[in-house]
Amino acid sequence: DAGVIQSPRHEVTEMGQEVTLRCKPISGHNSLFWYRQTMMRGLELLIYFNNNVPIDDSGMPEDRFSAKMPNASFSTLKIQPSEPRDSAVYFCASSLETVAEPNYGYTFGSGTRLTVV
Amino acid sequence: DAKTTQPNSMESNEEEPVHLPCNHSTISGTDYIHWYRQLPSQGPEYVIHGLTSNVNNRMASLAIAEDRKSSTLILHRATLRDAAVYYCILRDVLAYGGATNKLIFGTGTLLAVQP
Numbered sequence: 759d760a761g762v763i764q765s766p767r768h769e770v771t772e773m774g775q776e777v778t779l780r781c782k783p784i785s786g787h788n789s790l791f792w793y794r795q796t797m798m799r800g801l802e803l804l805i806y807f808n809n810n811v812p813i814d815d816s817g818m819p820e821d822r823f824s825a826k827m828p829n830a831s832f833s834t835l836k837i838q839p840s841e842p843r844d845s846a847v848y849f850c851a852s853s854l855e856t857v858a859e860p861n862y863g864y865t866f867g868s869g870t871r872l873t874v875v
Numbered sequence: 876d877a878k879t880t881q882p883n884s885m886e887s888n889e890e891e892p893v894h895l896p897c898n899h900s901t902i903s904g905t906d907y908i909h910w911y912r913q914l915p916s917q918g919p920e921y922v923i924h925g926l927t928s929n930v931n932n933r934m935a936s937l938a939i940a941e942d943r944k945s946s947t948l949i950l951h952r953a954t955l956r957d958a959a960v961y962y963c964i965l966r967d968v969l970a971y972g973g974a975t976n977k978l979i980f981g982t983g984t985l986l987a988v989q990p
Binding site: 762793800801814849851860863864866868869 | 907909911917918919920921924966977978979980981982
């Protein structure tokens with residue numbers, strides 16, 4: 759398995775532009791997570807999908823952020839309009855969580871380093 | 876959420892054992908103890924998890940105190956590749972599928988390994 763695949767690896771954009779980050783989870787996994795990491799705030803969970811349905815988006819900073827999971831093999835995190843304070847590394851992770859095995863480990867992608875200038 | 880407390884940093888020498896402590900005095904009966912690590916410029920990776928009994932896998936061992944208020948991740952022979960931030964996290968197994976069944980990362984312990 760290729761693992762969790764994120765694209766692009768690096769993104770530099772100007773303030774005010776729309777940014778779309780992409781994630782392909784591991785085939786067969788039923789849960790997907792978007793995290794953001796900065797030096798100041800560490801790793802923050804932004805949103806959590808289970809079976810393609812958003813379960814908890816309480817970590818999404820504001821209305822400029824939106825996430826979708828149209829099918830089990832693809833998710834996007836969109837920022838519109840982007841601001842310099844959105845500069846961070848964004849990680850996607852997936853997991854196979856069931857009632858029988860609720861502690862299945864998360865597999866993280868390599869992240870997208872976003873720089874907003 | 877039940878919280879964990881870890882030292883900010885630790886140092887070890889290559890090929891020596893490393894014991895990374897974690898305190899979780901408010902742990903509930905249904906909380907599992909999970910450990911992840913993050914190597915430089917990479918995403919976090921799963922290391923090990925346990926509930927009450929000590930656990931071993933190919934990466935590490937997890938020793939859990941009898942009262943479950945603390946645990947220790949043990950790397951038996953540290954290598955330079957083990958230099959990373961190690962996170963100790965509690966997960967409520969009963970919250971499966973709900974808003975609280977998620978990994979919340981703290982600040983972790985930065986492990987430096989000297990050659």
